[in-house]
Amino acid sequence: MVAIVDVGITRFGKRVESIFELVGEATRNLLKYPIDFIVLSNSYSGEFNEISGLNNLISTYLSLDNVPSIRVDNTSGSGGSAILVAKSLLESKEANAVLVLGAEKMSEKKTRQVTKIISSLLPESERVSSLPSLASLATIEYMKKYDATRESIAQVAVKNHYNGSLNPYAHIQKRVTLDEVLNSPIISEPLRLFEFTPISDGAAALLMVRNEDALSYTNKPVFIKGVGFSSYTSFIADRENFTELPSVRKAGEIAIKKSHVERIDFAELHDMATILEIIQSEELGFFKKGEGWKAVINGTTEINGDIPLNTSGGLNSKGHPIGVSGIAQAIEAFYQIRNEAGNRQVKNAKTGLSLSMAGFGNSSTVIIYGDEY
Amino acid sequence: MVAIVDVGITRFGKRVESIFELVGEATRNLLKYPIDFIVLSNSYSGEFNEISGLNNLISTYLSLDNVPSIRVDNTSGSGGSAILVAKSLLESKEANAVLVLGAEKMSEKKTRQVTKIISSLLPESERVSSLPSLASLATIEYMKKYDATRESIAQVAVKNHYNGSLNPYAHIQKRVTLDEVLNSPIISEPLRLFEFTPISDGAAALLMVRNEDALSYTNKPVFIKGVGFSSYTSFIADRENFTELPSVRKAGEIAIKKSHVERIDFAELHDMATILEIIQSEELGFFKKGEGWKAVINGTTEINGDIPLNTSGGLNSKGHPIGVSGIAQAIEAFYQIRNEAGNRQVKNAKTGLSLSMAGFGNSSTVIIYGDEY
Numbered sequence: 252m253v254a255i256v257d258v259g260i261t262r263f264g265k266r267v268e269s270i271f272e273l274v275g276e277a278t279r280n281l282l283k284y285p286i287d288f289i290v291l292s293n294s295y296s297g298e299f300n301e302i303s304g305l306n307n308l309i310s311t312y313l314s315l316d317n318v319p320s321i322r323v324d325n326t327s328g329s330g331g332s333a334i335l336v337a338k339s340l341l342e343s344k345e346a347n348a349v350l351v352l353g354a355e356k357m358s359e360k361k362t363r364q365v366t367k368i369i370s371s372l373l374p375e376s377e378r379v380s381s382l383p384s385l386a387s388l389a390t391i392e393y394m395k396k397y398d399a400t401r402e403s404i405a406q407v408a409v410k411n412h413y414n415g416s417l418n419p420y421a422h423i424q425k426r427v428t429l430d431e432v433l434n435s436p437i438i439s440e441p442l443r444l445f446e447f448t449p450i451s452d453g454a455a456a457l458l459m460v461r462n463e464d465a466l467s468y469t470n471k472p473v474f475i476k477g478v479g480f481s482s483y484t485s486f487i488a489d490r491e492n493f494t495e496l497p498s499v500r501k502a503g504e505i506a507i508k509k510s511h512v513e514r515i516d517f518a519e520l521h522d523m524a525t526i527l528e529i530i531q532s533e534e535l536g537f538f539k540k541g542e543g544w545k546a547v548i549n550g551t552t553e554i555n556g557d558i559p560l561n562t563s564g565g566l567n568s569k570g571h572p573i574g575v576s577g578i579a580q581a582i583e584a585f586y587q588i589r590n591e592a593g594n595r596q597v598k599n600a601k602t603g604l605s606l607s608m609a610g611f612g613n614s615s616t617v618i619i620y621g622d623e624y
Numbered sequence: 625m626v627a628i629v630d631v632g633i634t635r636f637g638k639r640v641e642s643i644f645e646l647v648g649e650a651t652r653n654l655l656k657y658p659i660d661f662i663v664l665s666n667s668y669s670g671e672f673n674e675i676s677g678l679n680n681l682i683s684t685y686l687s688l689d690n691v692p693s694i695r696v697d698n699t700s701g702s703g704g705s706a707i708l709v710a711k712s713l714l715e716s717k718e719a720n721a722v723l724v725l726g727a728e729k730m731s732e733k734k735t736r737q738v739t740k741i742i743s744s745l746l747p748e749s750e751r752v753s754s755l756p757s758l759a760s761l762a763t764i765e766y767m768k769k770y771d772a773t774r775e776s777i778a779q780v781a782v783k784n785h786y787n788g789s790l791n792p793y794a795h796i797q798k799r800v801t802l803d804e805v806l807n808s809p810i811i812s813e814p815l816r817l818f819e820f821t822p823i824s825d826g827a828a829a830l831l832m833v834r835n836e837d838a839l840s841y842t843n844k845p846v847f848i849k850g851v852g853f854s855s856y857t858s859f860i861a862d863r864e865n866f867t868e869l870p871s872v873r874k875a876g877e878i879a880i881k882k883s884h885v886e887r888i889d890f891a892e893l894h895d896m897a898t899i900l901e902i903i904q905s906e907e908l909g910f911f912k913k914g915e916g917w918k919a920v921i922n923g924t925t926e927i928n929g930d931i932p933l934n935t936s937g938g939l940n941s942k943g944h945p946i947g948v949s950g951i952a953q954a955i956e957a958f959y960q961i962r963n964e965a966g967n968r969q970v971k972n973a974k975t976g977l978s979l980s981m982a983g984f985g986n987s988s989t990v991i992i993y994g995d996e997y
């Protein structure tokens with residue numbers, strides 16, 4: 252198995268710097284290590300930045316010319332996939348110290364172009380849909396099926412903006428009230444602007460090594476205890492409903508089984524829209540089906556609640572530079588388990604979980620982190 | 625270690641089918657296996673086809689909805705990287721039967737657009753260059769330094785078109801004479817059209833498993849005995865010269881060392897331009913520096929020569945659907961070692977080598993194949 256021994260991250264947001272400069276900022280403290288492989292998590296450098304071969308250009312930019320590199324893409328779920336690939340490269344001894352990079356520069360394109368580009372992950376026949384419209388369908392269906400209140404769903408944004416206000420790397424470091432959420436501009440009825448992730452630039456980096464080497468890097472490694480990777484249909488028309496995410500459920504089951512942990516102390520979920528955090532919290536077994544919305548209202552998912560979700564601010568407030576999100580989730584886990592999460596520290600955080608999801612659950616990677624081997 | 629137990633490939637060329645249909649054709653005989661992971665080698669679906677998340681769309685298209693998938697990109701070298709990732713996934717037991725897919729549909733764009741998109745792998749300050757112009761610089765420098773004849777370089781195209789004429793999957797199945805090569809249209813002085821790879825569509829697929837499982841799939845597995853992966857600067861201005869490809873040399877040394885083979889019976893090289901096959905044949909140690917051109921003239925690199933190069937036709941005649949080439953090389957190795965290469969069969973082919981290269985040697989993956997564990 253493998254461990255994360257150091258990390259670096261930029262503030263997310265609309266950044267004036269180039270994608271290379273963002274990577275430089277995120278890796279500033281990591282270049283001292285004997286890196287022998289770079290796994291880049293990036294989805295859209297061709298579409299957003301007119302750059303191909305970004306991994307090779309980055310290795311040259313970082314003066315790591317002789318370090319081989321690849322780019323791993325799985326759209327929004329790229330980060331989780333990149334971590335899985337790094338884990339395998341280490342375990343198979345093809346590499347000994349992997350720099351896992353996330354980088355995405357989205358703000359060079361207009362919002363409409365970004366939405367169009369991201370919708371290109373839908374089957375051609377279904378591109379009349381978009382991920383926001385699917386989230387709104389899920390919201391309507393969820394509220395109806397489980398008698399959930401509209402406020403409970405918006406409350407996810409209130410919580411995550413609060414958490415984000417405590418995270419110096421978050422895009423939106425501003426608290427919002429329930430009223431403000433519910434009165435923000437409509438994106439896709441009934442969901443509002445503050446319930447979606449903003450368009451962000453950013454970069455993040457992990458140094459990963461095998462367990463047996465970890466203590467020579469730090470006395471507080473964060474161990475990856477298990478990874479679950481699962482997939483579901485890309486065809487929207489094939490979904491039985493929008494309130495279930497089978498790939499999330501299955502990836503969670505695999506990861507929990509592999510990692511032999513008894514409880515999860517916190518989790519970073521893929522809240523591209525507020526409703527997704529609720530559905531995911533159920534699919535991962537934190538709550539029974541149809542009960543996730545109550546947990547939000549009860550404060551169960553707040554930093555001091557029983558199972559804090561998205562202490563980083565989540566995609567909702569931290570931002571969602573596509574290929575970076577899964578890497579940033581691992582960084583939040585790193586900080587929490589090392590007791591370095593500042594004002595948003597979860598008490599006694601020993602084990603954590605992250606969910607990196609592609610499309611509307613087309614694929615999901617669940618990673619379990621712990622303070623022990 | 626790992627083995628290739630079955631393969632599938634489409635004919636390369638200007639194809640009317642969609643990228644999905646090409647993948648369907650290449651995988652037709654592979655879907656019966658218990659595939660539990662898909663590694664897609666593809667570089668430019670966003671740029672060429674306006675598709676993102678291609679791996680997830682393909683798994684749905686193939687009715688392998690529940691099989692997790694990722695996309696691996698390393699521009700022209702994607703295929704080698706994808707095979708390395710698949711090997712690691714198997715060795716780390718994250719997967720048991722990996723479908724390694726190469727797919728690229730280039731002909732939807734005009735040649736000028738394709739060239740522009742591929743040049744986006746060069747640093748922004750150096751995009752006045754293009755890969756063909758670098759190949760022509762290498763040709764001029766090589767001829768001057770080693771007193772090589774112009775004919776010796778063009779002869780690579782004669783040989784590879786001949787080999788391609790024997791390969792039912794090759795794009796250009798037509799022999800050409802030395803005169804025809806030297807009189808074909810100038811692309812970048814002194815190199816001519818027939819010395820470059822055409823723009824091709826295509827798909828190819830491997831089924832890879834761990835060695836210990838291989839014999840339950842076939843009585844003739846082809847084993848991957850070692851992989852070398854190396855990198856060099858992406859900055860053209862940092863190159864000492866154009867007649868050396870340090871990443872090729874180093875990747876070759878690593879692969880040979882890891883695989884403990886005593887000789888190589890044939891090799892598939894990355895002949896994006898004729899000159900590259902010659903330089904690569906030297907960097908890989910088949911010939912001394914400056915002697916590769918003589919080997920072409922002497923027939924040493926022909927199918928019945930001492931070290932046959934690009935029996936498949938190479939990129940030059942088989943075609944070069946970017947993400948597919950490295951996978952197609954492995955397929956040629958599979959056919960040769962199993963004695964299934966028809967009219968282009970190398971006698972007693974027990975071990976083979978392939979070189980998958982990104983950019984102008986920005987990164988190189990060398991894979992050694994053998995008929996034994």
Ligand SMILES: [Ca+2]
Nearest residue numbers: 307310855856
């Ligand atoms: Ca490089």
